[in-house]
Structure formats: structure tokens, C-alpha cells
Amino acid sequence: MAAAPAPSSQQEIRRRNLSRVLHAVAAGGPVSRAAVATRIGLTRAAVSTLVDELLRAGLLVELGPGRPGGVGRPGSALALTDRGPCGLGAEIGVDRLAVCAVDLRGEVRAREVRTGAHRDSDPAAVLARLAALTGEVAAQARAAGLWPAGLAVAVPGLVARDSTTVVRAPNLGWPVTDLAALLPEGPRLTVDNEANFGALAELWLGGAAVPRDFVHVSAQIGIGGAIVLEGGLLRGVRGFAGELGHVPVRPEGPRCGCGGRGCLETYAGEEALLRAAGLPEGETRRGTALLAGRAGEGDAAARRALRGAGRALGVALTGVVNLLDPGTVVLGGALAGLGPWLLPALEGELARRAAAPGAPPALLASAVGPEGPLLGAAHSVVRAVLDDPLGRGVPAAG
DSSP states (O other): OOOOOOOOOHHHHHHHHHHHHHHHHHHHOSBOHHHHHHHHTOOHHHHHHHHHHHHHTTSEEEEEEEEEOSSSSEEEEEEEOSSEEEEEEEEEOSSEEEEEEEETTSOEEEEEEEEOOOTTOOHHHHHHHHHHHHHHHHHHHHHTTEEEEEEEEEESSEEOTTSSEEEEBTTTTBOSEEHHHHSOSOSOEEEEEHHHHHHHHHHHHSOTTSOSSEEEEEESSSEEEEEEETTEEOOOSSSOTTOGGGSBSSTTSOBOTTSOBSBTHHHHSHHHHHHHTTOOOSSHHHHHHHHHHHHHTTOHHHHHHHHHHHHHHHHHHHHHHHHHOOSEEEEEEHHHHTHHHHHHHHHHHHHHHOSSSSOOOEEEEOSSGGGHHHHHHHHHHHHHHHHOHHHHSSOOOO
16 A cells, blocks of 8 residues: 655645745736635635735735725735846747846846857857846846846757756757856756747736647747647656657658758748748748738738648648647747638648547637747746745845
């Protein structure tokens, strides 16, 4: 007979309840203590004690009398602070670096972007530029009364699970690279695939239309995918789940940067789309806007390229749909803005190839847009503070 799990310590219970209070205020604030108690199922006295601790820690603020909190006089409205800890998010793209700071209320308080060509670049040089950019944003945050509780970096490559090591990044051309070894010591570092952070941004910021179970597909230079189940990422044993861009749609197709042939990325990635439409491939972020404009004007080459990409996406997604049976597929990155011309062909392939009877999964355009990986990275740090206010919500010593 298996041993019963050890009971939670008082410290763990307190930590969990402090987190529950913060999440309740984050979800519905400004809100009274009485309303928080109702939402999380604790007594008003217990909630009042927890709130006082969070006020002393500088994680909550009182805004003065608010809506009545039940019987008796109106209670003071509680809100998350707009000072104190913040999340730093960074994105390493093939064509840019971006860093932002997000406070506990979810507001972007500082943001900097630098364009540059990073394909086949020296990782140390790119990370030195990223460190400088992160320092600029951190300084702006500190000037606003914030301090970085962590740094999360989104990268276009495979990241070993529970590590800061990029093990494969075909579109960057990097060797195995441990970001922690090349970035200066600073806030607690997290590194993850850009599609994973993009999916988390959809989950946290996408609104009521985004369910807790969906497949997220995004395109920048390459194509990324992520799978969200019951509000969490499906990562796989090594952390590599979701590499939709390297699913082969035509096994004898063109060579992909990953070494395979006929990968989805070679048909539906931004560079492939621009090439097929006869547009310049240099500045893809401007190029995809140009592509959308051409398609909207009825340009035959642009529409033909988008139909071909939609068919390729449909073929790749059919395998995911048949395997996982998701209810929703969210299109992010450049795909979100190209939906009007991609979706008909994509939906046609899904309807024709899906094994299960009935309607295929719902297809949603991203509510977050191309900034998803950057925002998801920053918000992951904010969520870590809300989840562990004692461990992540106080400045590190020194």
C-alpha cells in the first residue's frame, strides 16, 4: 500500500493562500477584501491577514473605499501595485531583438526593439547586444519604481527542458548554446521556445474566446507550434513538443534549414511566402504587410502563394488534429494577419482529410498578434510572482 502524501506545511499553505489572494485581485481587481474571501473560499479574517501581509510586501495597494463588500460599510478596494516587481521579457528573432518590462497589473512599462540580421550570427555577439538592450529596459523600469523579478527569453529554436540551453536553432544557425553562460548575471533567467511563449500569451491575454485547450500555430521567419492542454503547455519528455514547422508535408520537397525535406516551413514560413509571391525576402515584417496588401488588392501571385501555404498548413495540421482532437486552432504571428486568404484552403484540407466525423476544430486569429512571444515571456515572470509571492515577489539580496 502506497504511503499517504505528507501534509502541507503551514508555510506552504500560507504561500498558496497568498498566491490565491493575488490571483483573485489580478482577475477581478480593484476588489474588496470581502469579495476576495468569497472568490477563494476563505474567511474574511483569514483574507484580511493575508492582504495585510501583501500590503506590507508592497504587492497590493489600497485605493480607498470601493464597492460595498457585503454587510456593513464599503471596504477599501484592493489592486495590484504598479510599482515593485516586474517581468522582463526578451525575444531573439532572426531579424530583431526586443525587450519589454511588464508590471504586476499587466501593463507594458518599457519596451525597446533593435533590428539586425542574426542568421548564422555569433551567439556571444547577439547575446551581448541583448544584454545591453535588457539593461536599457531595466533602467527605464527602475526609474518608474519597478525592479526586475526575472528575465524570460523567447528563442526560435529547441530549448532543453528545465534548462537555459538552446540545442537547435536552424533559422539562427547557432550551435548548442547555453544563454545563462553568455548573459551577465542578473534576474532569474528562463529560456523557452518562442511558440510556447506565444501560446501562453494567447492563454493569458487572448480573452474569453481562447479556451484552455488549443493548438497554437505562429509564423515569423519560421513556423512554430505549441499545444495547450488544461491551461498548461504539453512539453514532451525533452521539452521539444510542438515543432509543427518541421512536419514534412511533401517528403521530396525542398531542403529545409533543419536538414529535412518538404517541411511545412518551406511552404508556409514568411520567407517561403514572400518568395512564392515574387516579393523581396529581406525585411519579412514589412514584407508580410506588403503581401497582405497585395492580396487585398487582388494580386494573383500573392493570393496563389497564400492558397498554397494554406493547403500546406492544412496538411500538417490534419496530423495534429487526428492525433490530439483539439477543439480550437489559434493562428498567431504573421499568420493572423493573413487569415482571410489562408483560411479557406486550410479549412478545405482539414475538412477533406480529418478522420473524425463532424466539424473540424474552430480556427481563431490571434488576439495578441506578432508580439505574443515577447509578451508571453514577460507575463511568465509576472505569473511566477503571483504564484510565489514570498519567493519571487521580494528583491534578491544584494
